[in-house]
Amino acid sequence: MVLKQQMENHIPTNQEIAIKLSRYGLKITPQRVAVLGALIKLCHHPSAEDIFREVVQVIPGLSQATVYNTLDVLVQRGIASKIATSTGVMRYDLIEQPHHHLFDETNSRIEDYYDPELDQILKMYFSKKKIKGFVPLEIKLHVIGAFRDNVV
Amino acid sequence: MVLKQQMENHIPTNQEIAIKLSRYGLKITPQRVAVLGALIKLCHHPSAEDIFREVVQVIPGLSQATVYNTLDVLVQRGIASKIATSTGVMRYDLIEQPHHHLFDETNSRIEDYYDPELDQILKMYFSKKKIKGFVPLEIKLHVIGAFRDNVV
DNA sequence: TTTTAAATTAGATTTATTATTATTAAAAAA
DNA sequence: TTTTTTAATAATAATAAATCTAATTTAAAA
Ligand SMILES: [Mn+2]
Ligand SMILES: [Mn+2]
Ligand SMILES: [Zn+2]
Ligand SMILES: [Zn+2]
Numbered sequence: 001m002v003l004k005q006q007m008e009n010h011i012p013t014n015q016e017i018a019i020k021l022s023r024y025g026l027k028i029t030p031q032r033v034a035v036l037g038a039l040i041k042l043c044h045h046p047s048a049e050d051i052f053r054e055v056v057q058v059i060p061g062l063s064q065a066t067v068y069n070t071l072d073v074l075v076q077r078g079i080a081s082k083i084a085t086s087t088g089v090m091r092y093d094l095i096e097q098p099h100h101h102l103f104d105e106t107n108s109r110i111e112d113y114y115d116p117e118l119d120q121i122l123k124m125y126f127s128k129k130k131i132k133g134f135v136p137l138e139i140k141l142h143v144i145g146a147f148r149d150n151v152v
Numbered sequence: 153m154v155l156k157q158q159m160e161n162h163i164p165t166n167q168e169i170a171i172k173l174s175r176y177g178l179k180i181t182p183q184r185v186a187v188l189g190a191l192i193k194l195c196h197h198p199s200a201e202d203i204f205r206e207v208v209q210v211i212p213g214l215s216q217a218t219v220y221n222t223l224d225v226l227v228q229r230g231i232a233s234k235i236a237t238s239t240g241v242m243r244y245d246l247i248e249q250p251h252h253h254l255f256d257e258t259n260s261r262i263e264d265y266y267d268p269e270l271d272q273i274l275k276m277y278f279s280k281k282k283i284k285g286f287v288p289l290e291i292k293l294h295v296i297g298a299f300r301d302n303v304v
Numbered sequence: 305t306t307t308t309a310a311a312t313t314a315g316a317t318t319t320a321t322t323a324t325t326a327t328t329a330a331a332a333a334a
Numbered sequence: 335t336t337t338t339t340t341a342a343t344a345a346t347a348a349t350a351a352a353t354c355t356a357a358t359t360t361a362a363a364a
Contacts, residue, residue: 068321118277125270143292144292145286179309218312221312242351
């Protein structure tokens, strides 16, 4: 059995990233490949600035605007999503499978939470309970709390 | 039977608002009374600017900083909460009973959603399912979708 | 009434993000 | 391959929400 950790942490090559961009009808540029690569690498919901700092090391002339433009494009195409935070700084998230988020506001940490059982429960609930005058498209749990390392 | 609508829409007097402020150990000022009053009146999750526009009509010399300061104080004391939105503008919410939110991103509309049955389901789920290394404090559903007036 | 700690104000400042536009480069067409 | 077209990027300016600063005012305790 392969550990989940190892499976998720497969680092795609630039080639593979480029293919992903074309699959979504996007022009391949070194900037886009690097930004998407950084979004994959910095897997814990980086800000635009986090991504800029990472990518500018490889592409020294990089403009901040390009990072914002590219992230916008990725969000538009459904490759990434944007998370609004209580500090007013946006964070970005690769969309692989839908998942919920755990927020620790003391250290701005955001982690994924996924449990098919929970989704089943929510699906059941919302299929039964109709909301008057509202068509739900996406149901996300925001769990605010505290990460406690050393505590199971 | 009194309609839920009518019960909720009772507009408190400045006197009542002032009492609420003192109960939370806050100094009573005309600015604070008016800001909290506006937060109650503009019941659909106003922004700081929405509140400023409302209150400056009554207190012409009002400073924007006072609105931000007051809202911060209300959030700190647990009277109000702050909602981060996808546009980067914060919205404010009077805390009466805990509830979830319906977001329509096409028109920035945010509405409350409350169903004790749902909370019971979530409570059950999280009491059974422990999240490793994370202590949850607040569980909120963010339902993104579209309000459809004229559609039930 | 006097005192004092806290609140308010005006304005400057910060900072994430967006807009503008000239330049450059990707990839389609010839 | 070369040309052409279209879109992306870079540099920089602009925007706007929110925060900070410091002088002034005020609420309420003494
Ligand atoms: Mn949220
Ligand atoms: Mn901003
Ligand atoms: Zn995520
Ligand atoms: Zn609400």
